Amino acid sequence: MSDTFVVVGGDAAGMAAASKAKRDDPDLDVVVFEKGEWVSYGACGLPYYVKGEIQSLDHLVSVTPEEFREERDVDLRTGHEVVAIDPDDRTVTAESDDGEVVQSYDHLLIATGAAATVPPIAGTDREGVYTLGSMSDGKELREYVARARGGESLQQPDRGPACQYLETCTGPVGIVGGGYIGIEMAEALAANGFEVHLFQRGDAVLTGFSDATSEAVADHLREQDVVLYLDAEVEELAGEDEIEAVVTADDRVPVDMALLGTGVRPRTALAEDAGIEIGETGAIATDAYRETSAPDVYAAGDCAESTHVVTGEPAYVPLALTANRHGRAVGQTVAGTPTEGGGIAGTAAVKAFDVEAARTGLVGPRAARTAGFDPVTETITAKSRAGYYPEGGTVTVTLTADRDSGRLLGASLVSEYGEGAVHRSHAIVGAITEGATVADLENYDLAYAPPFNTTWDPVLVAAKVLSGTLR
Amino acid sequence: MSDTFVVVGGDAAGMAAASKAKRDDPDLDVVVFEKGEWVSYGACGLPYYVKGEIQSLDHLVSVTPEEFREERDVDLRTGHEVVAIDPDDRTVTAESDDGEVVQSYDHLLIATGAAATVPPIAGTDREGVYTLGSMSDGKELREYVARARGGESLQQPDRGPACQYLETCTGPVGIVGGGYIGIEMAEALAANGFEVHLFQRGDAVLTGFSDATSEAVADHLREQDVVLYLDAEVEELAGEDEIEAVVTADDRVPVDMALLGTGVRPRTALAEDAGIEIGETGAIATDAYRETSAPDVYAAGDCAESTHVVTGEPAYVPLALTANRHGRAVGQTVAGTPTEGGGIAGTAAVKAFDVEAARTGLVGPRAARTAGFDPVTETITAKSRAGYYPEGGTVTVTLTADRDSGRLLGASLVSEYGEGAVHRSHAIVGAITEGATVADLENYDLAYAPPFNTTWDPVLVAAKVLSGTLR
Structure with a gap:
């Protein structure tokens, strides 16, 4: 009987692993459980979808569920949430609308990804407060933009300062966090005519870049009419049902909506419950082959640690290339060719308007x-x-x-x-x-x-x- | 008494060495002999000057003779051609309009560069046949273009296929050689409305690039209305006083002018006459510090060999960065800090119209x-x-x-x-x-x-x- 490779999570790491394993060893039974409906999508493209430069969420999908099932012969089960892993019995338990299934595995990959963090401040549950971690988040944000523009179609104007293209500017919006998502969304919203207020807790945007880079980007954001608040700890997203203002120690800035771009945290609950070791970074610990403390259980992508090529130490840098590469390496390993996916250098890139x-x-x-x-x-x-x-x-x-x-x-x-x-x-x-x-x-x-x-x-x-x- | 550092040749390698040596050791006497009037110029920019994107040859000069003399305290003698090196007496002999001077040296750098080759075919001395190796070549070519266009100013139109911008196309021109110069000049001439015929001896343009690259560039040249002749050995540049046609075994292509872009050869005569070792590549042999077979005599830039980083063997790849870097390393060495300039990887880049x-x-x-x-x-x-x-x-x-x-x-x-x-x-x-x-x-x-x-x-x-x- 052939081995069974089970994958938990159907985004970059999971689907790369599933595809590669099946291609290298067609006898392998490959089962993927994905709790949502979308798989293998380019979340990095979401800001450009909200901006209006990409016309359909489908365009962000590199391989459709049908293609995985029919062309790649992967047993992809969307709408299935894995609720437990038992490393001793070598089973996972998944729930769907059809009930619960227990699936045994010979090799398991945990690729549960990361979730957008919600900072511990008052008002994050108010209407008009968004995050951008998933396809459905992207859909909601785009719908918000379309509504705010009175249903006007999202034709992307040329790049340039906010409000110059539209006859009327739409109401002020707040972005909490000056990282990639915050900055890309500032561009996306400004291009749609919103007056953008961006709040950054530290004294510079793009933490982890050099001061010179952060200052150049901050200067450019200001040139593009983004109102930038540095050293601005957001204390509350104030309002009644709906958000009405972003409140810091120094300011109370009226806004019609707020986007939280305050980073992500690895989804480790399943692994933790199964007794799998979590590293000091808070993500799942693995060896160079992405194997966890449980035998034949791998972890890759935004839920797992990597090794930094400069320090040689574990690091948590959840980005698309690493997820893809480590997923692929796990697939190759499971199919019989042990493969290290390589370390990470903490490399990152961002476009901020015209910079x-x-x-x-x-x-x-x-x-x-x-x-x-x-x-x-x-x-x-x-x-x-x-x-x-x-x-x-x-x-x-x-x-x-x-x-x-x-x-x-x-x-x-x-x-x-x-x-x-x-x-x-x-x-x-x-x-x-x-x-x-x-x-x-x-x-x-x-x-x-x-x-x-x-x-x-x-x-x-x-x-x-x-x-x-x-x- | 302070040491004297003599440099033969005032372009990239020579002036980088002179500047760096003087900066690192201000007591050094630094004397540069340059036979022409131009020093430290960006010959790589000449095609863009001919094209009309650069309005003055002066813009190609990074540091002027006056700046070298007054700000950098370099004894720069333009109009001085070195005619002999005597490594035993440690002297060089230079001729100028004022007569002959004999200059002693403690350290000598030969930076005589390379000369555009003229292929051994009939008719290369006809009027209307050009090369592009020097500033004066660039000047002549630009004057030709202006004349051919009836004195119309060289305002660079947008990039695009030949002849589309001008009311009348100017007469056909031939380019012999499909390397960097040939291709950059095809762009420059096409942008000015010339019908361009490009003749390449081998079966692909850009020798040394991959077939895929060469084919992509060739396809693009054709898209841009350049008439490309591959496997076309030019036998004669035919005509009376003036060139009238490029003749190959298969074709006789009428042209009003021809540009020879058939590569360069190192200027080694001075070194050879002085008994300095020439390498198998035909350029001056040096060690890792660019020192030649004669003690305290260095060679750098387009007249000298380098070491290839992959093969570890001597290689001749005359390009600007190596000249600049090796010149600078020699200057640093002469000033007391022995410095290797590093090897070469044979790296090169070229723009061909929109590719x-x-x-x-x-x-x-x-x-x-x-x-x-x-x-x-x-x-x-x-x-x-x-x-x-x-x-x-x-x-x-x-x-x-x-x-x-x-x-x-x-x-x-x-x-x-x-x-x-x-x-x-x-x-x-x-x-x-x-x-x-x-x-x-x-x-x-x-x-x-x-x-x-x-x-x-x-x-x-x-x-x-x-x-x-x-x-």
């Missing part, structure tokens, strides 16, 4: 010191293309290295959208993953031609300057 | 086999941004690796202009420089967000596919 930014590795001094390094940082701003070339802007690059070893630890980059901060970060991901020094990076023979960069690409300029500081 | 391409490392099977590898290659085409994102195109990535070790050897990428083939090559330069395997690259935690790429960046998709082939 793009990326970060990777250890950027701020605190993270580097915690990991035992003595960080030295330099920030440079350089032209993104040859100075004489008719197009172009600037790229600001922050590089951090360890003083003694010269080892490159991390970077943060920002540029105008299209001027390459994000793709340039690719070079640095490679360097930090390979344990390269700043001097190594300085000598990389990067491509050069006037329409793409200066003779020394801004990344090399930054390496040259930091190298000088370290000498 | 961009890059290559790095060992791409074709022949180069890899010659270096002792057993090459395996895969080519993929993938979306440049999330499929659901409203903007975007495709990136085609060719990756080559060694079968036994899995070591990544090289890559070639092509995309629409702005879709990131060039900046994406940065990741691969790092990987091949660090000796990474394809499996290593596959696990790089590259930045992802829908406006910039798919969850698996096309570079990772290529690594994943090649990894599968190698397994």
